Amino acid sequence: MNRCLILQSEVQSFIERCMIAVGAKPAHAKSLADVLVAGDYRGHYSHGLNRLDMYVKDIKTKICAKDGEPVVINESVATALVDGCNLLGPVVGNFCMDLAMKKAKDVGIGWVVARGSNHYGIAGYYSMQALKQDMIGICLTNTSPLVVPTRGKECTLGTNPISVAAPSKDGDSFVLDMATSAVALGKIELHHRRGDEIPEGWGCDSQGKISTDPSKVLTGGGLVPIGGCEATGGYKGYGLGMMVEVFCGMLAGSQYSKHIRTWKVTDKVANLAEPGVPVVTAGDPERTNMKKCDELGGIPYHISVVNYMNNMAKDLGVNPLLPTERKVEE
């Protein structure tokens, strides 16, 4: 009985009056209130009213701009680059989504990237705007570093959410809205407060080792990408997180890329979790394989593959597959 009920309209109005009190434009305050109330309504309290003080502080301390509107820097009929002018995230998010939908109506798709934006609540709020127009919405954002890449030991990736909303029949819809970390930081904190262990695959310690001790994750460690450790496919979540950085950070020329610039620095070997097991990015293992092939002067195959193929060749009446005379080590 320690929970009370608040009318949505009251939560909305409270957020607006707090934001206006610190100087936000009424329209900007409304944009923020809309997405925070949607977060709570959908059950994602970590992205709702709970975060209000952060936004209040952002305006109060002038970390976020309160005047102006986002600006289109460059555009085609189907794409645009937007400068969010350091305004509140929801102001930028709405601007971009509206622009993308307008373009999609014209030419079937709109892809808009933004720089100079800020925290914008749940990503799903924006992708879901498309549902109202019977379109599929996609919204991605990079975020502050909380996630340790596979084989790394430093938080260099954000929780970088991916959201896709697709309309279905009778008002039903598919709404994917997921961080590319295994879980949110809040889940680790909750277990910590309760004194519970966390499941394997949620976070790692300061050495980048998967840990079930929430205090280790919270002090010097970090979240791990979806998939957990390397053996269970954590490198895939790491790849997805990087994909979001590519689309949102690099493609936009965003200033939120300090963590990206850090992670691929080549003189940081001393900072890797395990010597001899270097942090790699998507495409690197294949590059290594191709280099090996190039050095060998061909592609290595198991002899049984060649035999199998040559049985088939016989059946088909074609010349057999011809290996070089060079054998290779396993």
Next chain:
Amino acid sequence: MNRCLILQSEVQSFIERCMIAVGAKPAHAKSLADVLVAGDYRGHYSHGLNRLDMYVKDIKTKICAKDGEPVVINESVATALVDGCNLLGPVVGNFCMDLAMKKAKDVGIGWVVARGSNHYGIAGYYSMQALKQDMIGICLTNTSPLVVPTRGKECTLGTNPISVAAPSKDGDSFVLDMATSAVALGKIELHHRRGDEIPEGWGCDSQGKISTDPSKVLTGGGLVPIGGCEATGGYKGYGLGMMVEVFCGMLAGSQYSKHIRTWKVTDKVANLAEPGVPVVTAGDPERTNMKKCDELGGIPYHISVVNYMNNMAKDLGVNPLLPTERKVEE
């Protein structure tokens, strides 16, 4: 010493002559050879020469068409719907990627969906075509069902790969090419042959329970989505797999959707892994929360949140947040 070396040109030519022998057009045979050789060269032997017999059989048994070319059914300056006319996957994949790049050159982005296609090798082959033109490439495909959704016990999702290739400086690139299952089926088979256990989070038994016994996964069980079980975020991988179905299957009106039609059938309660723990899709948990809020007539908040907010309200000199008089159960 059981591996031999084969020149890439010989692998290429062997694949072409086998395909031509069963009646494939030389250009189609070349398309297939290109992507299979690329698979092996990049180290993904599961998507290279090893698969040749499948393609040979597909043409021989007329499962795949050997005559004709893909057709554009509908298009805008930025998008297109293509009918692959049941041709070999690489023929359709190349056609779509070429079309997407042409559009991207014109208007900044090209998004092409295909129906009537077939297995097309590594998805990364197609996304990487964009690198040659200094563009970012994206390629997704749905596939035959091998993956059991979170809380389910039936294979109803494909391994549905996501591939994104982005150019970088000096010929470097980011090339994500990942199945949305935790691992490929081949990895389970390998452990099975060796008599090894598999790590937790790779597959499940016929009841949908995560299992470390590869034989259980291979006989009646299935792969699980990246993230493993529900506690470690498997529902995110499940959501990503569904996202690929939405983009590739539903958006294209593809015939490869039998597994999709199956998984959301509502009279299949008897088929769920655990009574009371229903299979849900992305957006369902939020829908449940919103329904609860609607029934309650407001959003439930912990009293400490309200107190916190009202301290802030005092500081800001605004009216406090006003709960209703109704208290709610935890």
